[in-house]
Amino acid sequence: MTDLLGKSVLSTIIQTPTCGALDFVERALLSIDDAGKISALLRPADEGYAEALDQVRQNGILLELPAGQYLIPGFVDLHIHAPQWPQLGKALDVPLEDWLQEYTFPLEARYGDVVFAERIYADLVKTLLANGTTTAVYFGTIHQEANRRLADICHALGQRAVIGKVAMDHPEQCPSYYRDASAQDSISGTSDFIDYVGSLPGNEDGRVLPAVTPRFVPSCSGRALSGLGRLAEDKDCHVQTHCSESDWEHGHVLARFGKTDTQVLSDFGLLSRKTVLAHSNHISDADMDLIRQAGSGVAHCPLSNFFFSDAVFPLRRALEKSVRVGLGTDISGGPSASLLDNCRAAIVAARALDHGVDAGLQPSSRGIAGSRIDFREAFYLATAGGADVLDIPTGRFETGCHFDAILVDPDVETAPIFIDAGLDSPDDIAQKLVMQATRGNFSRVWVNGVVR
């Protein structure tokens, strides 16, 4: 018995339902309804716990997970370029311009071949699920058929997903062999894809959602951005794009519009409660205020940023300003398909920003003191934080949330994590898992109560 629809599970749970608060509960009793949502969470100290446990045992609907294994919420990856899956981990040593023109654009252009697309996308979605990514936010390509196959594959494999047809029509910024034929093409193609996902048979619960996806401001004409903004409002759907990722991008938009990315996106109606802004490393305080007011969220991609962003995202400042933030792998700008690797990288990047990097400077002027985050905050970003950016009830174990979860086994031959009950407190165990777990430790992954 591994699927949990209409059943209950008894396990140690580790979660961070709010930012920085670690919740470690042994022998927690979670009940899952027929729709895959958590209908009850009882802790041993709760009233009615013993009776409820007896009841589900007697009814034969209890899955008792092994002691020494830990149930954690599934990961929410807010930023993935699905077509870049074949180049994960390569070409990170070349300049951005070569990375785009010699590797990325030619690769993305191949998705006009739907057979190629199906092979790659199936491998990607399977891999991410095994890595514990139960919710994924994808950029597709400009190709209608390939994007539809990506939606089909997520749906068939059961992954929670937000997917966008990439809109890119600017002739000066996009290669002739890989761009939308016109602004109208960007807009109608996006609209068609939204309709396709909306009418996907079996997707009535909206587990797969569409997103309006201007690649980034530089690659879109004003007409396209304007039409996409109207479309997002008309269809009331998610928006995803890159925002102030690098010095180059930030400066390019300033030069073209006399405004920052954030302001331009806002002016075009692309900054809403449903917007996910990838990166945002170079946003100003005013940009942050605008993002918070709009209720948009940031996909912080710490590993990718080391390679392509020229600076570290000011995460602590964003959290202090109540900007919603989650994490992204940015496949393949980042070299890892593991959101947990990025959770660790977020800790490390925040440390670098906190203390600075150049030992030749005085400690007081080396970095931005107070920027660090700990494993509790990083784990929140990887789970509940990302879910909150999307306003999807997942990323935590709470009544009403989807049961999207990972069973973590530290005692695996090929990926052992040293845990000693005599030496390690609950906090220690949680930190060890966050800092060390890899896919080899994920013995089971559920989306919506079903093993995937």
Place this chain on the structure above:
Amino acid sequence: MTDLLGKSVLSTIIQTPTCGALDFVERALLSIDDAGKISALLRPADEGYAEALDQVRQNGILLELPAGQYLIPGFVDLHIHAPQWPQLGKALDVPLEDWLQEYTFPLEARYGDVVFAERIYADLVKTLLANGTTTAVYFGTIHQEANRRLADICHALGQRAVIGKVAMDHPEQCPSYYRDASAQDSISGTSDFIDYVGSLPGNEDGRVLPAVTPRFVPSCSGRALSGLGRLAEDKDCHVQTHCSESDWEHGHVLARFGKTDTQVLSDFGLLSRKTVLAHSNHISDADMDLIRQAGSGVAHCPLSNFFFSDAVFPLRRALEKSVRVGLGTDISGGPSASLLDNCRAAIVAARALDHGVDAGLQPSSRGIAGSRIDFREAFYLATAGGADVLDIPTGRFETGCHFDAILVDPDVETAPIFIDAGLDSPDDIAQKLVMQATRGNFSRVWVNGVVR
């Protein structure tokens, strides 16, 4: 047939015998002698290749490794605190003082219990071997028996190792429950341990070597440092210590001696061709020159440095000055027992130093341009670079070197690396493996021609 003494192996090899130079050879033919050293390396284009291949085939002494798997040199981890193994990945969220006084010193003090020591050390050495660490440089504790067991275990499990009894006698810097009773105790304890390793039965080839190991300058009295320097010269053995790791340590030594760590170590006779300096983040140009002149090497520990060092090691500057550098996990200052994780972290740390971290500064004043390294340089540090710091002939596939190697399989269910012959060049494959491989991909590890 997996042990290779007196045999030959046919495989694709990937190595970086010199810094930054990638050597990718399909169907390389390596011959290993009875002592576990490489007696010949033939490439398909080499004269006599076909004949040699026929010969070993006919003689039935050829191991043909599967196509699609890759042979790489074993990793050299230059800095490991063996007793800290149980706390890997925990307590990284607390201040340094708490980390030392509440976690690290109490844990290290437990190794007075030799049963505890044996259990932990056996688990550690086994894990590191499985992680591909074929050569390891260990700090032990102050305890004679526990240190001996660590040497025994490395010897029994076949790991190449340099091990030191930790010397720490300064009453103001070491807790009363965990320090050498006197300077003389530091010196004689070190001497005894050196003799023990030298007379270890079966260790005549020196696969396990002893090291003089002052914990760091602050924790040692002048008398101890002076005696240890004389001992290192008398016994002609390795030295390992921490050097200018953090602002605090660097400043403490300056205040106590009016000189930098490097100068103090040099004055005490502890800076030699056989010295491994962990960290060295805050060394000056003059320190670097002194290190190069002495022929000492640096154990760069990039992951640990994010947590405890207040800055990034100026790696590019050190390489330009011809300082020898390798990598260390710094278990448990760093949260990973994988040297390959640290190889990746070295790339990321160098990127952070290169571009800087604070987006609020102008790009030109944000970091130190030119500091980045690529995967070829990082992989060199993890293998041949580390070996060269120790002057041990390993870390590369070359006649006369020990056959210390890892077989990497990208096509593993629990740790897949997407490689496509049609899309990936040799350089791409190498970079993908360096950026993505985990222990799950290491199907076999050899030390000295024998599977471990």
